[in-house]
Amino acid sequence: MASKYINITLKIWRQKDAKSKGQIETYKLDNVSTSSSFLEMLDQLNEQLVGERKEPVAFDHDCREGICGMCSLYINGRAHGPDTKITTCQLHMRSFKDGDTIYVEPWRSKAFPVIKDLIVDRTAFDRIQQAGGFVSVNTSGRTMDANAIPVAKFDADRSFEAAACIGCGACVASCKNGSAMLFVGAKVSQYALLPQGKVEATQRVLNMVRQMDEEGFGNCTNTGACEVECPKGISLENIARMNREYLVASIK
Amino acid sequence: MAKSALLKSSLAKKYWMALTGLFLCLFLIGHLIGNLQLLATGENAALNFNKYALFMTTNPAVKLLSYLTYFSILFHAVDGIVLTVQNKKARPVGYVKNSASSNTVWASRNMAVLGTLILVFIVTHMVNFWAVMHFDENMPLQKVEIEVGGMKQELYLTTDGGYMPVAQVEQGNVEIKHRKDFYDANAHVKLKEGYKDLYKVTVDFFKHEKWGLLATILYVFAMFVLAFHLYHGFSSAFQSLGLNNPKYNSLIKNFGKAFSVVVPLLFASIPVFIHFILK
Numbered sequence A: 001m002a003s004k005y006i007n008i009t010l011k012i013w014r015q016k017d018a019k020s021k022g023q024i025e026t027y028k029l030d031n032v033s034t035s036s037s038f039l040e041m042l043d044q045l046n047e048q049l050v051g052e053r054k055e056p057v058a059f060d061h062d063c064r065e066g067i068c069g070m071c072s073l074y075i076n077g078r079a080h081g082p083d084t085k086i087t088t089c090q091l092h093m094r095s096f097k098d099g100d101t102i103y104v105e106p107w108r109s110k111a112f113p114v115i116k117d118l119i120v121d122r123t124a125f126d127r128i129q130q131a132g133g134f135v136s137v138n139t140s141g142r143t144m145d146a147n148a149i150p151v152a153k154f155d156a157d158r159s160f161e162a163a164a165c166i167g168c169g170a171c172v173a174s175c176k177n178g179s180a181m182l183f184v185g186a187k188v189s190q191y192a193l194l195p196q197g198k199v200e201a202t203q204r205v206l207n208m209v210r211q212m213d214e215e216g217f218g219n220c221t222n223t224g225a226c227e228v229e230c231p232k233g234i235s236l237e238n239i240a241r242m243n244r245e246y247l248v249a250s251i252k
Numbered sequence B: 001m002a003k004s005a006l007l008k009s010s011l012a013k014k015y016w017m018a019l020t021g022l023f024l025c026l027f028l029i030g031h032l033i034g035n036l037q038l039l040a041t042g043e044n045a046a047l048n049f050n051k052y053a054l055f056m057t058t059n060p061a062v063k064l065l066s067y068l069t070y071f072s073i074l075f076h077a078v079d080g081i082v083l084t085v086q087n088k089k090a091r092p093v094g095y096v097k098n099s100a101s102s103n104t105v106w107a108s109r110n111m112a113v114l115g116t117l118i119l120v121f122i123v124t125h126m127v128n129f130w131a132v133m134h135f136d137e138n139m140p141l142q143k144v145e146i147e148v149g150g151m152k153q154e155l156y157l158t159t160d161g162g163y164m165p166v167a168q169v170e171q172g173n174v175e176i177k178h179r180k181d182f183y184d185a186n187a188h189v190k191l192k193e194g195y196k197d198l199y200k201v202t203v204d205f206f207k208h209e210k211w212g213l214l215a216t217i218l219y220v221f222a223m224f225v226l227a228f229h230l231y232h233g234f235s236s237a238f239q240s241l242g243l244n245n246p247k248y249n250s251l252i253k254n255f256g257k258a259f260s261v262v263v264p265l266l267f268a269s270i271p272v273f274i275h276f277i278l279k
């Protein structure tokens, strides 16, 4: 596909640090190749800003191939922009037209405070993981062969699908309640479906949900925004599985 | 920990929301079946409805169910408001540009507003009918007019299948106690029991000269609100309880959608029928 060049207007959230009050700033950016990724477009903007001796826009990114979950932008009112099943680094400028105005904002959640500009602190997810998102195994050199325990293909597939979650936080960002239940549901399911994970299943779900609540995430009302915006297509089924696991664990 | 987990945690609040919501759906079915008798027009329509109303206010099993219903409405409303307030706090700074309609349906985003409107409706509805039935001193008793030898005579219908002439009450021989019992004015013994005429109260309400039309319109509007609440709520409750299985999901979703249309529609048909069609 031959690439075109477009001129765009950007409305970007600028915030000096966690304590400052931020605001939307407007930038004009010309000659953006439609073949460039959204992050490359932001690089181009930053070069322009540096050239003007202005502070470049701070934004998160790492792998730039849709696997690390770092790129976290709310673009034109949607997590990771207009397309679905992609991260921001996989969004391309061909999704926009010449003359478009594009809003770029950070994830908004009490549990994800803004650090600077478009970068938010997502360590709340790490603390939820640390509360139970693991299987305790002895790794002293006598680990068992993983395939020694047979796993039904159906369960293995569901577990693998849940494990595809990259912890990007788009679910929280797009949920009107700032709920993290798709993320936690995926992490709970990933282990609950496997025999190795069943051993600690009860404590895991109780601890992870407790940590999730403590971090200040909202409560799911099943609107389904997360499932639509999740770059990895994590299904709402995982939230239901977490709800089941938790119900059984609380009664035990 | 397990105990507090079943009351205070985010998920527990959701379980209670779903359980009370689904119980209220069952209540709607029961209430609807009762109300649909108002569509009947035969000679005995009023009596049958009033008999049913008497049963509903006196049967002990029904009483138990009605307390469960009051509790569910209160708990559902309080829990729903607590959840909504918490959810608002989870995003203290909102988006400048947000495109919610690209990933969610309207009803799902407005459950709290829809629920609050339903609460306002339930309170008005109870003031208009429930409180009248239970407490109003002027609650009418069901009467019939018959001709005896060319003379028109008014009679109260009584629960033993008999009559009590209105004249007896007017002349002071019989007095009405507890808003329904006929007592011998001198001997102070109970003679018979009349039927509270809820049928007449309802028909008069929706046929009222001044505000019968407004009442009908508002009732129909409330049923629209209920429809949207249920459109999202019905299947949502199953998801909250973890009852999500690819085999049954579309069944639950489709049943919920049908339920959300059919139940409010049938409810709404009743005042429309009374106001526009009933003679």
Ligand code: HEM
Residues within 6 Å of the ligand: A219, A220, A221, A222, B014, B017, B018, B019, B020, B021, B022, B024, B025, B028, B073, B076, B077, B078, B080, B081, B083, B084, B111, B112, B114, B115, B116, B118, B119, B229, B230, B232, B233, B234, B236, B237, B238, B240, B241
């Ligand atoms: C006949 C009356 C009602 C019925 C049948 C009903 C039914 C339901 C159902 C089935 C749900 C879904 C529960 C879930 O997602 O787990 C729900 C949610 C909700 N209801 Fe009601 N409801 C009624 C009245 C009310 C009232 C009076 C309020 C008052 C505020 C209310 C507020 C809410 C809210 C805020 C939700 C969303 C809560 C959430 O998903 O976390 N509802 N309702």
Ligand code: SF4
Residues within 6 Å of the ligand: A164, A165, A166, A167, A168, A169, A170, A171, A172, A182, A183, A186, A226, A229, A230, A231, A232, A233, A234
């Ligand atoms: S569930 Fe999806 S949207 Fe949420 S963190 Fe995981 S990958 Fe991102």
Ligand code: FES
Residues within 6 Å of the ligand: A060, A061, A062, A063, A064, A065, A066, A067, A068, A069, A070, A071, A087, A088, A089, A090
């Ligand atoms: S930068 Fe790694 S997923 Fe986008």
